[in-house]
Amino acid sequence: MDDDAEKTYTWETEYERTWEAIQEDEQGSLQAAIDEIGQKNRRKRMRERKSNIRLGMMRHLFLIVDLSKAMEEKDLRPSRLVCTTKLVENFIYEYFDQNPISQIGIIVTRNSRAEKLTDLGGNPKHHISALQDSLKCQGEPSLQNSLELAYQSLKHMPNHASREILVLMASLTTCDPGNIMVTCQTLSARSMQCSIIGLAAEVYLCKKVCKETKGQYHVVIDEGHYKDVLMQHVTPPPALADAEASLIRMGFPHHKEDAMASYSMSQTGTDQAELSTKGYLCPQCKAKYQELPVECRLCRLTLVSAPHLARSYHHLFPLxxxxxxxxxxxxxxxxxxxxxxxxxxxxxxxxxxxxxxxxxxxxxxxxxxxxxxxxxxxxx
Known part of the structure; x- marks a missing residue:
């Protein structure tokens, strides 16, 4: 490592008395000073946001959650698991609020295996419920198995959509069946971006994976920093230079109520269906769904409402x-x-x-x- 890189270490710089910069207000509270620091950090991120760039508005994101024994550590309050669960819930709701025509799926890794909890879909309640029912930490994680499982689903997504993987990694080790760098090369060749948020310390392998796939790598400092770096992934990433530019067929179904109940198609990728009198009818094949947005399972038409597209507008022209x-x-x-x-x-x-x-x-x-x-x- 060269001399310039070594000079950037914190313990080699001059000691800073950061606590002296925080002043109490007239009531003896520090909340005003804390709010001001948070506001400065947010404004810094807004200034650093690039304008006049092409964004990936239709996103397909797989969220990989490490449920190994390392997730039970209590360096985050009250524990890594509880803190992660709450932040993931907020992230999923915010993700769909800011990206209403996008989809998300959840994968968990434990006991050196990877398990897909939910397929790509647009129902936040379904994703959160599936995660809450599977909060059991066991064994070691497997980063390679998780990336391979996400790749198998994302490779079928259209090239004009942004295909992303976000990993919440609590462990400092990974138990993989093969060479993970081969998996990274496969992801990079298919323009799939992998970002990792570490909860413990910086790991060279994780940093290498993010660099190879053009993703971001962060290591959290505390709960507030964890929330900040996680919410950074709510904003659509810049589209790749070689991404396709093509027209996307969309349907705008009307909400309809019938006198007699009929079956609605499942939006979770399963064969389950439910009887209801209300729903949205696909304008092309007349299949009925309970919520929007969704991709019609029969004719593959993307079904959205006009407000969904309007809510994506601010990403293209930020305030x-x-x-x-x-x-x-x-x-x-x-x-x-x-x-x-x-x-x-x-x-x-x-x-x-x-x-x-x-x-x-x-x-x-x-x-x-x-x-x-x-x-x-x-x-x-």
Missing amino acids: PVFAEKQIDQPSCCAACEQSLERLTMVYECPDCSQMFCMSCDTYIHETLHTCPTCLNLTNQ
């Missing part, structure tokens, strides 16, 4: 970062109307020049994805 500034006189937030004292840090919209507090700036960029005052002016 610009609001400018930070200090006000010279008391004012109020343009959204929540909270009073803003003199010399308070506020955030100004570059289009309408309205000022917002820190909480509203976070809500606008992470949830609304549009400036409310700009939208109001447009409607008028």
